[in-house]
Amino acid sequence: MTYMISESTRSFEVDGAFPLSQGGKLDGVRVAYRTWGRPSSSAILVCHALTGSADADVWWAGMFGTGRAFDPDRDFIVAANVLGGCYGTTGPANAPPGGDRYGPDFPAVTIGDMVELEKLLLDHLGVDRLELVIGGSMGGMQALSWAERYSEMVDAIVPIGVGSAQSAWALAISEAQRAAITGDQRFRDGRYEPTQPPTSGLATARMIAMCSYRSADDFDTRFGRELNDDTYAAQSYLRYQGTKLVERFDANSYLTLIEAMDGYRVDPSAIETPALVIGISSDVLYPVQEVRALAAALPQAEFCLLAAPQGHDAFLIETNRLNRLITSFRKRLANGWNPSRPEVSARGAAWF
Known part of the structure; x- marks a missing residue:
């Protein structure tokens, strides 16, 4: 990629x-x-x-x-x-x-x-x-x-x-993202082919991150309980954000950088x-x-x-x-x- x-x-x-x-x-x-x-x-x-x-x-x-x-x-x-x-x-x-x-x-x-x-x-x-x-x-x-x-x-x-320094809360959010990426079968302990990256895991990590980057009030105001084709608008938004990141970012880089953030002090x-x-x-x-x-x-x-x-x-x-x-x-x-x-x-x- x-x-x-x-x-x-x-x-x-x-x-x-x-x-x-x-x-x-x-x-x-x-x-x-x-x-x-x-x-x-x-x-x-x-x-x-x-x-x-x-x-x-x-x-x-x-x-x-x-x-x-x-x-x-x-x-x-x-x-x-x-x-x-x-x-x-x-x-x-x-x-x-x-x-x-x-x-x-x-x-x-x-x-x-x-x-x-x-x-x-x-x-x-x-x-x-x-x-x-x-x-x-x-x-x-x-x-x-x-x-x-x-x-x-x-x-x-x-x-x-x-x-x-990273709080326990921030460390926990990092770990959830890390688990999403490494748990993807295509991750292969980080030795995935560039043409076959762990798309599902990286997209899920991004969705987790987006929930911490926004707020409950923001989601309620923007999306509420709006349904489009049996999918809530909030769900569509997170899926879209996950897909966008997969198209532009490397999973191993993501893991490298969140580890650096976790060690920051x-x-x-x-x-x-x-x-x-x-x-x-x-x-x-x-x-x-x-x-x-x-x-x-x-x-x-x-x-x-x-x-x-x-x-x-x-x-x-x-x-x-x-x-x-x-x-x-x-x-x-x-x-x-x-x-x-x-x-x-x-x-x-x-x-x-």
Whole structure:
């Protein structure tokens, strides 16, 4: 199977072996990336979620444009497909130099490994300062890990819909998805043929995930108990989402990335970088209290609540309000505002 990669995507190959934090190394690592705006030594880094790609202007289109959070006339913007993905960066669907595709032999990677690979890409691009690192869900994990590892390089972060580690609830949802994929007879311990992937298992995993990405109110409002040809609209929606993912994603990559997410953990107290932490009112995957706790533990953070009915995925949908939050945050930082000042906590955290 060939995964759709934008014609605008470029590729960078790492010199030598790329070491992995859990041991071992990868040779011939390639990074698929996109850029917008005039090349500069300072940039905005946009980090994608589980099944995303470097095409941030596609999956987060509402964030791009004149006067918006990502303005190519003003900013140099970079996005890369993560290590272990299947949109051009080295992952299980690729082959090592001189070998067959990795498949289940692809080594375990961490969120930290993704960050280290992004750092090599930025070095290649001549970027030595990040004005902002931003992302939702797994992208938020990367943003926090960037600040933890490279505080001297990162001016500010915006993690959205994420905590400081995977909760037991999130781990359980990951396990249900994992079981769906590995239980498919066509999975064959990960050694499936590219032309015969475990479609049923991957589609089911996506359906499980979609239930955690949306909310009960959102489903009730959109679908209710509507029937079409003896099928409830909610059932049709989940089946459609499952089928769509099977057409564009690799099952071994999916397992690699949810394992990386499950192992993720940062120490918020050690992250001094100014942060705008955004929670989503209807998020059942990373509930508001979890995201608020992250903000409270960060020395220089402001918590903002995005009141939206769509659940975890609201960060991909409510882009007008996100734009206002992020542009305001950047303007205040540029004017010397510091989120650790006492007047910030006094004014209240939940807005928009």
